Amino acid sequence: MKNNLIKIILAACLFSFQLGHSQYKNEREHRILKSQFPAAAIVNINENVSDFKRIKFYKETDSTIISYEAKLKKDKLWYGIEFDEEGTLEAIEILIKVTDIPNDTYDKITGYLNNNFAKYKIRKLKQQYPSNNEAVGETFKNAFQNLILPSNNYQVVIADKTDKGSIDYEILFDADGNFKKSKTSLPPNYDHVLY
Template sequence: MNAIPSKIFAVIFLFCFQICQAQYKYEREFRILKSQFPAKAIATINKNLKDFKRIKFYKETDSTKISFEAKLKKDKLWYSIEFDEDGALEDIEILIKTTDIPNDTYANMEKYLNKNFTKYRIKRLQQQYTSKNESLEVTFKSAFQNLILPTNNYEIVIVGKKDKGYLDYEIQFDADGNFKKIRTSLPPNYDHVLY
C-alpha cells in the first residue's frame, strides 16, 4: 500500500521539476565552419542578401533545441539570422540601442523591468523579425530595411536582481512593449570558439 503513494509523490516531484526547469535556458553557442552550417540555410542567405561583411557561423544548443545562426554586418548594423536544424529560417534579429525603439514601446518595457527587478542592467537589445507569418523574401526585406512593424518583437538580455541576487535573463516583448516571455540564461560558453 505504501508503494502507490510513493509512486504518486515521485510523479508529482518529476512534474514540478520539469515545470521549474522549463524556465531556464541552458544555451551554448559554438563557432563552426561554413561547411558545418546547413546548406539550405547558406543558399537562403546567398539568395536574399548581397554586400554583407564579416559573416560568421554558429551552432547553438539549448535545453530544448539545436539551431544555427549566421552573424554578419550590413550597412553598419549587426544582424543575426537563425535557422532550425533543417536550415529553415526562424528569425532575423538586429542589434539595436534603446533609442531605436519607439518611446511608448520602450516605456512599457521599462515599466515591466522596474516592476519585476530591484536592479537591472541591459546587456543586449535586439529587434526581431519572425518568419512565421511571412515569406522568406518579405522577412528578409523587412529586416534588412530595418522596418518597424506591428509583428516585430524585441528581445532584451539583462543582468537583473531579484530577491536571491543577480541572474541573466532573456525577455521577449511584442511591438508595443508588452511582456511575452522570460527565461533565465546561463553565461555563454566560450570554451570552443574557433578563431
C-alpha cells in the first residue's frame, strides 16, 4: 500500500514537472538575405508599408516552428513584421516604452514578473498586433496608426538572473496584462565570428 502511494506521488510530480516546463520553447533568431525571405511576405510589406527605413530580414527557429521577421523603422518607431514559412502575416510588433502601456496593465505585468522571477531586468517591451482573421491591410493599418485595441498583446523580454547565469524569456500578456505564454530565448547566433 505504501509502495503504491509512493509510485503515485512520484508519477504526479513527474507529470507536473513536465507540464510546468512544456510552456517554454527555445527560440533562435539570425539575419538572412532578402532573397531568403518568403516572396509573399515581401509583397505584403511593399503593398502595405511605405516610407520606411533600414529594413532587415530575420529567420526565427523555434523548437518546431520556423518563422520570418522583417524589422524596419518608420516614423521614428521600430517595427517587427512576423510571417510564417508561406509568407502569411502572423503579427506586427512595435518597440515601446513603459509609458506607452496603460498603468493598470503594466501593474498586472510587473505583479506577474515579481511573483515568478527573483531577479529580472526588462530588456524590451513590444506592443503586438496579432493577425486574427482580419484582413492583412487592416492589421497593417492598426499597427502603423499605433492604436490601442482590446486585441493587442504586450511582449516583455526579460533577463532573469539565476545561480547558473542569466536566462532570457519572452513573455506574452494580453491587453489587460493577463499572462498568455512564455518561452526562453537562446543567445544571439555568433556563427559568423571567426576566432
